[in-house]
Amino acid sequence: MTDWPQIRTVGLSGILVTFAAAMNEPANRAALALRAAIDTQDWPEVTETSTSLVSTFLAVDLATTPVEAMEERLEDILKSRDWLAAPLPQGRTLWHVPTLYGTDLAPQLEEAAQVAGVDPDAAIKELSTSRVRVLTIGFAPGQPYMGELSETWNIPRQTGLTKSVPPGALIIAIKQLIIFTNAAPTGWRHIGQTAFKNFRPDQPNPFSLSPGDELVFPSIDRATFDKLGASDTNGGASSEVLT
C-alpha cells in the first residue's frame, strides 16, 4: 500500500502525476519516462506535457474535458509498468561548460565552501570534476536544475536573497546546480560564472539543454573566461552524444 504516485488536478489547466514527496533519482526518472509515454499516446485532449523534479504534468482544458475519464486512462498507464525502475530517456548529450570559479564574477564560492565545510581549492576541485544531470528544466526558459552532487553540497539556501545574479551564473544549494538564464534574484549561492546560454530565442533550436542531459563544469582562469564571449560556440561549451 502506497500513497504514490498521486494524481491531482491543477486548476482548470491540467493534471499532475507526482511520484514522491521530495526529490529522488527514481522518481525523477519515472516522471521523465511517464512524460515520454504520454507523448507517444498522443491523446488529443493533451495540449502539452512537462516534468518538474518528481512529477509529470499534462496540460488539459478541464473545462471542456471530463477529468474522470482522463484520470482513469492515467491510472491504467501507471499500472502498466514499474515507473520507478524506468531507464533514462534516449537522445541525451554530455556537455562540458567552461566555468570561472570564484573571483569577483562569482563572489560566493568561498562562502559556499565554508558552509559545506571544505576549503575553496578542494571545493573547486570537486565541483569542476563532478558530472551532474539535468533533473528538470524550469522557472526560466531553458533553465536547468542539475544534480545530484555529493552529500558535501547538501547546503541550505542562504537566508537572504542575492538581489541579482547575471545570465550564465552557476549557483548551488541542496546538492543541485543551476545555470541562470536571465539576470534574477536568488537564494542560492553564486559560485561560478559561465558564458553558456540556456535560451537563444533567435536560434532554430532555442533551448540548449533537455532533461536527462549531463554536464561537467571544468575550471578555467580569468584570461580564458574573458575570451569566451568572442567564441562561436555557446560560451565555449563542447558536447558529445551519450545515448
Add this chain to the structure above:
Amino acid sequence: MTAHLTISQAGPAMSLQDLGRPGYRAQGLTIGGAADTTAIHEGAALLGQSTSHAAIEMAGQGGSFTASADMRIALTGAEMAASVDGETLVWNASHLLPAGATLQLGGTRNGTYGYLHVGGGFATPTVMGSRASHLAGGIGGLLNAGDILPIGPDKGTEVAVTLPKGDRFGGGKLRFVASMQTASFSEDSFDRFTQTAFRRDARANRMGIRMDFDGEGFNTAGQLSIVSEVVVPGDIQISGDGAPYVLMFECQTTGGYPRIGSVLPCDLPRAAQAQTGAPLTFEFLEMDAAVAVQNRYLADLKSLKSRVTPLVRDPARIRDLLSYQLISGVVSASTNPFEKGQKP
C-alpha cells in the same frame, strides 16, 4: 510599401501581445501573452479578424501613434482618453485612423491594461510562433518612442462599430477551484481567505499580482516544505510573508510556494485589470460549478462578433458636423427607389 504605425511617444510599459506562446512549458517558458485575454478577443471581433493578431498592450499609460496610411484601429481593455488630431474617440470601438493622423492615448481610467489593435494586425516577425513579448523570459521587449511597427494587409473595411463595455474593471470577485496544496491549509486559514477583503497591491506586473490585506497571513499549518512544482496562470501562491499572489501568464513554470487554489481562467482578465487599491475577494467553487462558469465564458467569447453594433455618434460631440453626409441611406419619399444609376 507596407503600411506602418510610428510610435512618437510611448508610455512606460507598452509591449506587443497576442494570445501567447503555448507549447514550451517543458523547456521552462510559460505561455505569456496579453494580461487581459478578453480584450484580444474583443479587438478581433471589432475588426472582424482572427484572434491570432497581436495588439499593443499599454499598462497604465498610452502614447502617441502616427499612421503611414489609412488604417482601421480598435481600442479595448481599460478605458483611456483617446483622440485623433484632437477629436475624441469612443473606447471599446473601431475607428478609421487616416494617413498622417496622430492617435493620442492617455492614462487608464478604470483599469490597468489598455489595448490598441489594427486591421490586418502588426506584421512584426514571430518568435517561436508568437509576436508576444515575454518580458520575464527575455523574448522581445518594451516598445519605445521611435519604434515603427509594420501592419499586415487588412481584408476588412468596417469601422465605427462597438461592443458593450465589459464588467471586468475595478476589481470584484475572483472565483477559484482547489489546487495541489489546498488541502495543506487549515480550514480556518482557508475560510479566512475566502472572507477577507483584499486590495490589489502596487506590487503587480505581468508575472503576478500581490494581494494587500489587513490581519495575519495565510501560511499553511506548520512549516510546509514542498518540492518545487508546476505553476499555472491563475494559481494563488502564498508567499513567504503569508500574502497571496495571483500568478499571471508570464509567471515561472515551477515554484516552491504552496498554492491555496487557482483562479478560473475566465476571471483572470478581472484580476489583471484591477487597479492598485481596487477591492478583490475570492469565492471558492467546486469543480462542476467552475466548469459551467468557464464554459459560459468561452461561449460568450464565441458570440462576441454577434454583439458588435454600429457606433451611434453623438452629434454634439462631432466637431466638424457639417462635413458629414448625414442623409445617406435615408429613403426619400419623392424619388423612385427602383430607378437605377442614382448616385447616393
